[in-house]
Amino acid sequence: MTAELPGERPSAAPASELAGLLAKVARGDEAAFAGVYDRFGTVVYGLVRRIVRDPAQSEEVTQEVLLDVWRSASRFDPGEGSARSWLMTLAHRRAVDRVRSAQASADREARAAVATTDYDVVAEEVETRLDAQRVRRCLDSLTELQRESVTLAYYGGYTYREVAALLGVAVGTVKTRMRDGLIRLRDCLGTES
Amino acid sequence: MRLRRTDPHTLAGAYALDALGDVDREKFERHLGVCEACRAEATSLRDAAGRLAEATAAMPPPRLRGQVLAEAARTRQQPPVRVAERVRRSWHGVGWSAAPRMAVAVAGVGILVALALGTLLINDQHQLHMYAAQRGQIAAILNAPDADIMTVAAQPHGSATVVMSHAAHALVLTTARLPALPSSECYQVWVMGTHRMRSAGRLPSPKLGMTAPMVVAGIAPGDRMGVTVEPSGGSQHPTSPPLLMLALPAD
Numbered sequence: 001m002t003a004e005l006p007g008e009r010p011s012a013a014p015a016s017e018l019a020g021l022l023a024k025v026a027r028g029d030e031a032a033f034a035g036v037y038d039r040f041g042t043v044v045y046g047l048v049r050r051i052v053r054d055p056a057q058s059e060e061v062t063q064e065v066l067l068d069v070w071r072s073a074s075r076f077d078p079g080e081g082s083a084r085s086w087l088m089t090l091a092h093r094r095a096v097d098r099v100r101s102a103q104a105s106a107d108r109e110a111r112a113a114v115a116t117t118d119y120d121v122v123a124e125e126v127e128t129r130l131d132a133q134r135v136r137r138c139l140d141s142l143t144e145l146q147r148e149s150v151t152l153a154y155y156g157g158y159t160y161r162e163v164a165a166l167l168g169v170a171v172g173t174v175k176t177r178m179r180d181g182l183i184r185l186r187d188c189l190g191t192e193s
Numbered sequence: 194m195r196l197r198r199t200d201p202h203t204l205a206g207a208y209a210l211d212a213l214g215d216v217d218r219e220k221f222e223r224h225l226g227v228c229e230a231c232r233a234e235a236t237s238l239r240d241a242a243g244r245l246a247e248a249t250a251a252m253p254p255p256r257l258r259g260q261v262l263a264e265a266a267r268t269r270q271q272p273p274v275r276v277a278e279r280v281r282r283s284w285h286g287v288g289w290s291a292a293p294r295m296a297v298a299v300a301g302v303g304i305l306v307a308l309a310l311g312t313l314l315i316n317d318q319h320q321l322h323m324y325a326a327q328r329g330q331i332a333a334i335l336n337a338p339d340a341d342i343m344t345v346a347a348q349p350h351g352s353a354t355v356v357m358s359h360a361a362h363a364l365v366l367t368t369a370r371l372p373a374l375p376s377s378e379c380y381q382v383w384v385m386g387t388h389r390m391r392s393a394g395r396l397p398s399p400k401l402g403m404t405a406p407m408v409v410a411g412i413a414p415g416d417r418m419g420v421t422v423e424p425s426g427g428s429q430h431p432t433s434p435p436l437l438m439l440a441l442p443a444d
Contacts, residue, residue: 154211176206
């Protein structure tokens, strides 16, 4: 992937930029909404695509997420986390809802086979981007079980019970690894709030 | 009173990763309502999880931009307050499943404060009579050995706290910090079972940001309770999307 696509490196934008855009979007500012798309469309689409995988469905879900943003920008409450976190939560939930509701179990099993290779694919894609490199470095600082638990859930859209089954470990273990892994990731990324 | 929990603290990571099933998530969100430290942790872990998306950025097909912007241009936006006021979509079109997701529950102490203030929250003589008539019931529910306490967040802000007794088939409801309504509107409470939806009456008008405790009787396991904005006289059927909804425990 080329390094200078427009709209790439969304996190290079200060966190408050999105909050500022959302405030305008809430007032019906279509140009600000286009700004949200241009700055964050790639990160939303990329995440949705990673989870949903099917390109056509990924487009649909991405559109749903962006329209959610348009419709409910006025509901964003800075007291409950960053604008970026709000956006990524919308995107992640939409994508996860799609795979959990639409996919038959056989389909999920097929996805499981692919999901186990996720981390390598991620590692490959991130090479060109500084932010992505930092994420990768921080993921590397996790124990293997923490990393697998976190990435299967986040990129694979699996529940912790499914992750436990995939990894062949106890659900209680997966729960704590997910929490420990995210704490370590948070501290490594310096996102503590 | 007891809190329903299965060691919920450890679920913060799975919650931040959207790795909880519906039942687990509801349970955990109820817990968030009564645990400020857990809320702070969940927020920071969710922030960290969101950063993982930085590693997967990809260009969407160029046509998507035009589609999304065009669709937005013909899509009505939600107002910041009084969620339902101008969004008079048909209830059936909306569906309970489309109710605002109870992302993070707020202040679980609402009902305790409301109870402590007791009659201070009463606005008029009519409410005072109602409260006096219900006081015995309220005490019975709060003291029931099987009483559960649950808190849910409302959109765009505020919360409702419920104490429910299965044995009494009843619950006590109080709210805090719901958006103020003009006198032409009220909050109405609904109970939805498997087959039908019924009104449980109007919420008392708020005072000090809270509403006096209200008893909702005839609750069956697994019922759902929702609150909507309605014209001040109340409605036969909900005419706006719920600003909060709570799935009551099934056992």
